[in-house]
Amino acid sequence: YRRVYHDTVYPWRIAELLILRADMPRSLHHCYENVIGTLDELSGKKQLECRRLAGQTYARLRYGRIDKIFKSGLHEFLTDFVANNNAFGVQLQDDFLMTPAALAGAA
Incomplete structure (x- = not known):
């Protein structure tokens, strides 16, 4: 914190x-930047729903502003983020892993 802001902790x-900070390795922004890169490598030219969902979340993190997040509520932002992240995880499983439905269809 002090390396970046050199000021009082707020x-x-x-x-x-x-x-929101892309230069912070553990920030949500940085993590989703890596998710996008990995999905692009794995999917090639395929249009995957999990990539679209990840892109939406990444856009919110990349172009988000902390004042807007606090104005609408930090708790609400984080709750929405967790819900979107869970939906992304389910879609990622559907797009890349053998789900019970996919296994039943393959039989």
Whole structure:
């Protein structure tokens, strides 16, 4: 925190570091940047729904502003993020893994 801001610790700056800063390796932004890159490598030219969902989340993180997040509510933002991340995980499984439905269809 102090390397970036050199100032008093403020809650919105901590949230910004953990959510929106691409240069912070553990931020949500940085993690989703890696997710997008990996999905692009794995999917090639295929249009996958999990890639679209990841792209939506990444866009919110890349172009989001911490003042807007706090204005609409940090808890609400994080709750929405978790719900979207869970939906992404389900879709990722459907797109890449052998689900029971896919196994039944293959038999």
